Amino acid sequence: MKISEASEALQRIGLSRYEALVFVNLARAGAATAGDVARASGVNRVQTYRALEGLEARGLVEVTLDRPRRYAARALQDVFDMIADEKKAELEKLDAVRKMLLEEWPKISGRRREPPSVRLQVIKGRAQIYRTLRQFVASSREEVLAFTTTKGLQRSYRAGINEVLVEAMRHGVKPRLLADVDATNQVLMARVAKVVPLRHVDRQRARFIIVDRESILAFLIQDERTIRGEGETALWTNSPDFVKAHRDFFEKAWAAAVPARRRLAALRPH
Template sequence: MSVDESDAVDAFERLGLTSYEAKVFIALHRLGSGTARDVASVTDVPRSQVYSVAESLENRGLLEIQQSNPIRYRPVSIEEAQTTLKERFERERERAFEYVDAVKRESATEETQEDIWTVRSRDRVDDRVVDLLSQAEETIVFGTRLPSFVTDSIERTLEEQAAAGVSVLVLSRTDAVRERLGALEGVETATPPAHRDDDDRSGRIVLVDDESLLLSVVDDDLSETAIWSADSLFASVLIQLIEASDEVQPIAE
């Protein structure tokens, strides 16, 4: 394999050397030994930079400095350089993966953080509702008091899921919502009990397969904010509490 100096410099950089360090190291092997002037004459490393680069190479164990006037530099043998770089690579590898292993062990002893997400703005809540509804395999409960919170995408998704055999129940005290979604084949509607007459903050509720839920409220500026969770202990427990209450129980006709 033919390798030019540019390839060699790139390779040394991947081994942890800087571009200048690689160039000075290569130049000194070309020269055998030399002063800063000598090195600068065969590389594009400024003479003023050769001194600090040479000190760095010495600290890495790749260069020897002769305290003469002017100072001369001599590289260690290729074999010694290979051994030095290999040992350094191994040390850094062990240090890096030792930390990763420690983090992994530490995380295994911590409590799992449940995924509870907050979504703001009508458009983003619309998208999240459609996404959750689309993942249903067995049951869907969808509720809202606001006709404007039933988008065409939500209506279409409920219809598609009902056609696919998913049990779909729509809860709303608003006639327009029940009439619109109740017209979809396979979609059942019901009226939940009214706990108060001044409910102007509730937004939407979505329960999917006893595993995922979304609850939203209408903010003072009429925007919507929702929390949602899927496949988490939080979602499972909250769904059980909601289902055990009369919030999702239809009023007897």
């Protein structure tokens, strides 16, 4: 692994750019002065001292009593344990603030207002979309209708949406799923069909989910150009007209679709 890659990895767990560079070079050098670290890392002395002070304050480096002072990086496992403790403390603080605000908010906000009858939310980024979708399916009480694709199913599995749906089914929720079942995805679709009523539609790329005939989450922009799908965009709404139009479309497609068992049988080599 390159120094730059190790530095970027440390930034992802909470170190600043200069802290990460200084820590990696300090770990390579062993005990070293601030000047030694500055020369090795290519960071100017002012930024090096600030980075070392920040790392020392978090307990991620040790300091000797020598003159000039010498610094040593803590063992990497210790660093991860300390950062994990920091994150845990942050989450506990966040939860305490959440509970306090939820309890006091009615007093601050005054008279409770009824939410507007028709609401709409635009959701951007694949990660946020699938988090919302997971919550959306978990909120179902009666029915989940899904028009999806192979990649949509694969990402739903990774996001744990299938587990949420199975749990909802244990409480009486009835799902139905429409997708294009072909030779490239038949293994996945056979697995899905064992759990959820599934039918095949030819070359359809629509993607939407309707819950309890009340609200819909529809994919507007599908971003396959990037790994994380930052450009992916979805729309959630409880607009009765919008929901009804998509439900009617689903029901017509369902009536004309081929049951998964028959489609999978046709795909098997004879």
